[in-house]
Amino acid sequence: MRASTAFRRLAALAAGAWREAAGLLFPADCACCGAEDTALCAGCGQALRAAAAKPFRAEAAAPVLVEPDGRVLLVAVAAGHYRAELARAVLAYKNHGRGDLAPVLAGCLAGALAAALGPGDAGGMVLVPVPASGRSFRRRGFDPVLDLLRELARTDGLPRGCRVQPVLRYRARRPFAGRAQKGLGRARRRLNVRGTLRVRASWTQRLAGVPCVVVDDVLTTGATAAEAARALRQAGAVVAGAVVLAAAGAAPRPGIQGQARGSTEGAGGGGKI
Numbered sequence: 001m002r003a004s005t006a007f008r009r010l011a012a013l014a015a016g017a018w019r020e021a022a023g024l025l026f027p028a029d030c031a032c033c034g035a036e037d038t039a040l041c042a043g044c045g046q047a048l049r050a051a052a053a054k055p056f057r058a059e060a061a062a063p064v065l066v067e068p069d070g071r072v073l074l075v076a077v078a079a080g081h082y083r084a085e086l087a088r089a090v091l092a093y094k095n096h097g098r099g100d101l102a103p104v105l106a107g108c109l110a111g112a113l114a115a116a117l118g119p120g121d122a123g124g125m126v127l128v129p130v131p132a133s134g135r136s137f138r139r140r141g142f143d144p145v146l147d148l149l150r151e152l153a154r155t156d157g158l159p160r161g162c163r164v165q166p167v168l169r170y171r172a173r174r175p176f177a178g179r180a181q182k183g184l185g186r187a188r189r190r191l192n193v194r195g196t197l198r199v200r201a202s203w204t205q206r207l208a209g210v211p212c213v214v215v216d217d218v219l220t221t222g223a224t225a226a227e228a229a230r231a232l233r234q235a236g237a238v239v240a241g242a243v244v245l246a247a248a249g250a251a252p253r254p255g256i257q258g259q260a261r262g263s264t265e266g267a268g269g270g271g272k273i
Contacts, residue, residue: 031092031101032085039100044085051086052079052108055115058247062222065242074214074222074229075241075273079112082218082246090217090246094144106151109215109245113152113159116213116243116273122161123211125240130216130228131197133170145217148245167203168228170196193227199235208236213273219244241273 029036032044040048058078059065065074080086086108092098093105117125129145149164151157158164199207214228225242232239 028098028100031096031098032088039098040089040104045104048085048089048104049108051081051084052111052245055079055112056247058219058244059222059242061247061249062219062225064226065222074226074239076219076222076225076244076247077112077116077241077273078219078244078247079108080246082248086246094140094217097140099142099147102148102151103155105245106148106155106157109148109243110152110157112243112245113162113213113215116241117159117162118272120160122159125159125162126167126210126212126237127158127162127164127215127243128168128212128228128232129164129166130214130224131166131168131170145215148217149215165203167199167207168197168231169200171198193223194230195227197227197231199231204235207232210237212237212239214239214242215244216242217245219247220249243273 028039030038030041030044032048033041035041035044055077057075059072059074059076062076065076066072082090089098089101089105093101113127127149129143129149131146132140132143143166146164146166149158153164212232214225214232216225216228219225219242225244229239229242
């Protein structure tokens, strides 16, 4: 095991232990409304679960994932909209050390995965989390998306036949300065993150023909999901689509069933990946 990987795992374990201890020593208020002495009050918990109860196709509002003529480049399924209780819970979990929200957010993600992959065995589908950057990992002390997937694996919440493999990592030296995506045009957004992700060396010869789904927390422009898909495809993987906790600004499509896995046809209709 590389020293950097071992350090990240040790840091993640230490951070997780600290979050659990802090939750016992310093009871948190509701992450959504601030009600005292509860991680998530009954009302906000109900609203959060309702917000993720109807997963939907979300790529139409992510400009990098759809060509100007409407052709879908990467299918994306979201558990809910990035707003209200869902947005507040995601932010609290990622940026404010609220690891106590992991079980409920993992449940929301499980619903989106189940809707995207459909019933039955997923046929060896590999769920690939978008990794936290080194800077984000050092600031937070954990990898948000990977931790949610591990929570699902631990509780048997993954779709049958799926496995989690964190095969992506950010390059040590990025081709671009990592300028913020906000305010950039469609082409510039794509260029801004292109080449920032790569498949880990130990996996470069093991992904040929392997079906994969990219998993992330929030879908905005779609540039990060597209970059993850590019890196996986470059290693020979078959990328079926992306699944996210929340989509910013996406209008839901009617239903999510009825389209063959991996298809990119039918930009106007619903469908699983």
